[in-house]
Amino acid sequence: MSARRLAATGLLVGLTLTAGALLAQVAPRLAPDASLRPVARGQTVKGVVLPAEVFVQRDIAMEVARQALSRSRDPGRAETLGITRRVPERSTATALSLRPKLRPATVIQQARAVEARRRQGAVCGDLSIQGVEIGRVASETAGCGIDQAVRIQSISGVTLSTHAVMDCTTAQALKSWVDRGLVPAVKGYGGGVRELRVVAHYACRPRNNRKGARISEHGKGRAIDIASIRLQDGKDLVVLEDWNDGREGKILHRAHAAACGPFGTVLGPEANALHRDHFHFDTARYRSGSYCR
Numbered sequence: 001m002s003a004r005r006l007a008a009t010g011l012l013v014g015l016t017l018t019a020g021a022l023l024a025q026v027a028p029r030l031a032p033d034a035s036l037r038p039v040a041r042g043q044t045v046k047g048v049v050l051p052a053e054v055f056v057q058r059d060i061a062m063e064v065a066r067q068a069l070s071r072s073r074d075p076g077r078a079e080t081l082g083i084t085r086r087v088p089e090r091s092t093a094t095a096l097s098l099r100p101k102l103r104p105a106t107v108i109q110q111a112r113a114v115e116a117r118r119r120q121g122a123v124c125g126d127l128s129i130q131g132v133e134i135g136r137v138a139s140e141t142a143g144c145g146i147d148q149a150v151r152i153q154s155i156s157g158v159t160l161s162t163h164a165v166m167d168c169t170t171a172q173a174l175k176s177w178v179d180r181g182l183v184p185a186v187k188g189y190g191g192g193v194r195e196l197r198v199v200a201h202y203a204c205r206p207r208n209n210r211k212g213a214r215i216s217e218h219g220k221g222r223a224i225d226i227a228s229i230r231l232q233d234g235k236d237l238v239v240l241e242d243w244n245d246g247r248e249g250k251i252l253h254r255a256h257a258a259a260c261g262p263f264g265t266v267l268g269p270e271a272n273a274l275h276r277d278h279f280h281f282d283t284a285r286y287r288s289g290s291y292c293r
């Protein structure tokens with residue numbers, strides 16, 4: 001490359017850089033003209049007065065107007081009317097509009113207090129599992145007891161009628177079931193789930209209360225028995241009464257089936273006569289996988 005061409009190229013590069021820098025400076029000032037402009041409420045867009053709350057990008061306002069007009073008896077207006085700015089006669093629009101209100105300090109304080117209380121009551125490292133840590137539950141009977149127990153009051157906002165003692169593995173299984181099994185099974189029926197009626201949790205006893213049998217999972221803090229589900233409207237889905245009863249029976253069947261997975265053993269009315277009035281869930285795992293009936 002000749003020295004002349006080199007100089008010319010250098011000049012060109014220099015100019016380009018300068019132009020780029022200039023553009024970068026000018027561009028932000030040019031942007032507003034080219035960009036979407038917010039439209040304040042009280043305006044008429046294509047002949048349609050925007051509702052009071054509307055403060056949107058211009059293209060969205062246009063779309064709202066277009067849709068409103070296409071529904072109206074005179075769609076032709078959409079073409080013939082331009083965009084006009086209408087100042088409402090007795091409007092407080094400007095005075096009231098478009099400024100987000102500051103959240104009062106008290107609201108923030110209240111929210112923080114609720115959060116702090118939740119943290120305080122949270123166990124098993126999960127904010128939605130509320131209860132108290134009670135540590136080691138000792139037992140004189142061999143095979144009974146819990147190393148690190150918790151007493152659970154509520155799970156994902158669903159209260160337990162009796163604050164149930166268990167280990168965290170079981171509390172977490174219960175949470176999975178409530179969130180992914182029970183709540184979806186009940187959906188909005190009766191306003192949704194409010195409470196679980198717990199009829200057994202930690203108890204040092206042999207399986208099925210039979211003398212000489214192995215220690216039940218209840219004796220290890222790994223089991224919970226639930227007899228009914230209370231809904232927000234006060235109605236109860238009772239295992240004993242509603243298991244085979246229409247819509248409520250269907251909900252109970254679904255909830256029961258969904259426990260299989262989170263829990264290793266799931267028993268209900270179809271398992272045996274002992275379980276005709278409650279669900280038994282426990283986190284014991286068998287080599288063959290879950291046992292659900």
Ligand SMILES: [Zn+2]
Pocket residue numbers: 200218223224225279280281
């Ligand atoms: Zn049980």
